[in-house]
Amino acid sequence: MSSYKNFQDDNFKYSKESSRTNDNPAFNSQVKVNDLKKNSFDDNFNKWVEFVQWARFYPDLWFDLIKPEKGGMRLDLDQRVFLRCLSRFISTYGVFPRGFGKTMIELMSIYHTGVFFPDVNLSMSAQTKENAASISEDKHKELIRKFPLLLNEITKSSFSKDSVEVIFKSGGTYSILANAQSTKGQRRHRLNVEESALLNNELFKDVLEPVVNVPRRTIGEQAVISPYELNGMINFVTTSGYRGSDEFNRILNMIKEMAELKGKIVLGASWELPCHYGRGETRNQLLAKKNDPTTSATAFAMNYESKWVGATDGALVNISKLLKLRTITKAELECPRDKRGNLELNEYVLGVDVARSSAQSNNKTAIVVLKIIRNSEGLIRQIQLVNIIEPPNGLNFKEQSILVKQLFKRYGGNEDLTKSRVKAIVIDGNVIGKGLIDRLLEDVTDPDTNEELGCFDTINTDQKPDHDKAIKIIYDLTATGINDDIIRTFIDYVETEKLKLLKVNDEIKKTSVHGDDSLVIEEQARLHTQRLIDEISNLKLKKTQKSITVEQVQRKIDKDRYSALAYALYYIFLFLEKEIEETNMYEEDDSIVYF
Structure with missing residues (x-):
């Protein structure tokens, strides 16, 4: 200075x-x-x-230099350190909470580089181009408002739904990329990865890491590669994720490389740091949010406390593989119909883990809807978790039974089981679950529509329903003695990637195939999918000489959604997988000619 x-x-x-x-x-x-x-x-x-040289090394002081006399942006000490690290290290990994201002600092670093490095090509990548474009446009406007002199360094800036182009007078450019295969083959000089906790290492190695393979050349007559420039820079900015994930392991490796002075640095902070400087929500607001019984403990730990959550050792499944299963873009709130108005020929299995409590902090009933996808030979290729429903706490068993029967109708359930799209409703019949099964075996009328919802019967018990014409659709699952098989089946469906989950948060476009009124319900399904992942990440295997069980790392994190899913998958494995195998076996037997 x-x-x-x-x-x-x-x-x-x-x-x-x-x-x-x-x-x-x-x-x-x-x-x-x-x-x-x-x-x-x-x-x-x-x-x-x-x-x-001074401006390149002290980006925060350069921004102070161009700040207007009135207004502008006051950089706090922690933001200055983060901004300097983004300019001085070959790779920076920043794990910060919501409200820290990390994306703003990230874009300030990008624009600063665009001004001082002629012809440099810069990019920010996010889960989707739409997400990256939205972030870039919002922060660009804020940056220009805070530092109007930046306009003198920009020749052109254009933003659309899925693209961004900012051209600097130095010849540098800024654009966006997606953390997807569509980015393969792109080349940039430097890359910033937004919300990197959602990455998997396979995608990073195959797609993102090669993006910065080609270094920048100087614009003089010799056009040389400067040995003093941080060519190939990749920075990561995110809130925290899951222990055992690829990104968690990347951070551990970067911390080791930081200690070995290899030009990398890892930074992190909880909500208390930005709160100390008066950024984001106040301390009272955040503590109230933390103590709110409706707030997910896992979500708060990741979004505000920057804690990497889940089991460190002995995790139930590889969390990276579980995250890789999130491929479904649309929730199914009912069985879809074809152009003629007929129900599509789908197969559904409903899984129910039963609870009854009026306290929000206690375990809750969870209902999962699994859609079975078969190949041309009838073998199951995918099991898609298309919806998760969590009834309000405090519902009695009769009210819960009405909800289950409504879902049965909504997903194409039929009294004629040969025509029914719902093949089974799998219910945890241990203790509390018996109360729900008893109610499902009774005739009931929908109190809102006055529609007769019918009477159900169990497939595998001798319980008597209200009348003989009841639909045999309830599978009363008692986990005692078969818990090992249930756990192994769940692990197998994850490891083989047959199970598919809904995409969550910013990975999907905010559109609905069912209309605007159902968008909130679809968002709830995706929210429950995220909480399902939180539950599974909190479970670890506990092995004894005779059996295996799952154990919660943190008791305050429920496992109801996991249980409902595991029960439904076990039923599919036990009956629907083998059903096709037996059919194929009989078909082969019929072809044998006896003399």
Whole structure:
């Protein structure tokens, strides 16, 4: 900063001397104005070099320099450290909470690089291009509002739904990419990965890491690669994720490399740091949110406390594989119909884990809807978790039974089981679940529509329903003695990637195939999918000499959604997988000719 002030002072003196000289007619006749300008630059060339070096190394002080006298943006100490790290290290991993201002600092670093490195190509990548474009446009407007002089460094800026182009007067460019296979083959000089906790290492190695393979060349006559430039820079900015994930392991490796002085650095902070500087929500607001019984403990730990959650050792499944299963873009709130208005020929299995409590903090009833996808030979290729429903706490068993029967109808359930799209309703029949099964075996009328919802019967018990024409659709699952098989079946469906989950959060476009009124319900299904992942990440295997069980790392995190899913998958494995195998076996037997 002092060198720049010295440059200003010297330049001011030169201007005064030149103005006095201009009064001399003899001088004007001998020196051209262009020569004066040239001499001005040449005479101060070393100071310009020193200024550029200073500005590249102190991006926060450069932003202070161009900040307007009134307004602008005041950078706090923690933000200055983060901004300097983004400019000085070959790779920075920042794990910060909501409200920290990390994306704003990230874009400030990108624009600063675009100004001071001619012809540099920069990109930010996010889960989708739409998400990256939305973030970029919002922060660009804020940045220009805070630092209006930046407009003098920008030739063009254009933003659309899924693209961004900012061209700097230096020749540098800024654009966006998606964390997807569509990015393969793209080339940039530097890359910033937004919400990197959602990455998997396979995608990173195959798609994102090669993006920065080609270094920037200087714009002089020689066009050389500067040995002092941080070519191939990749920065990661995110809230925290799950222990055992690829990104968790990347951070551990980067911490080791940081200790070995390999040009990498890892930074992190909880909500208390931005709160100390008065950014984001107040301490009272955040503590109230943390203590709210409706707030997910896992979600708060990741979004605000920057804690990597889940089991460290002995996890139930590989969390990276579980996250990879999120491929479904649309929730199914009912069985879809074809163009003629007929129900599509789908197969559904409903899984129910039963609870009854009026306290929000206690376990809750969870209902999962699994859609079975078969190949041309009838073998199951995918089991899609298309919806998760969590009834309000406090519902009695009769009210819960009405909800289950409504779902049965909604997903194409039929009294004629040969035509029914719902193949089974699997219910945890241990203790509390018996109460729900008893109610399902009774005739009931929908109190809202006055529609007769019918009477159900169990497939595998001797319980008597209200009448003989009841639909045999309830599978009363008692986990005692078969818990090992249930757990192994769940692990197998995850490991083989047959199970597919809904995409969550920013990975999907905010559109609905069912209409605007159902968008909230679809968002709830995706929210429950995220909480399902939270539950599974909180489970670890506990092995004894005779059996295996699952154990919660944190007791306050429920496992109801996991249980409902595991029960339904076990039923599919036990009956629907083998049903096709047996059918194929009989078909082969029929082809045998006996003499």
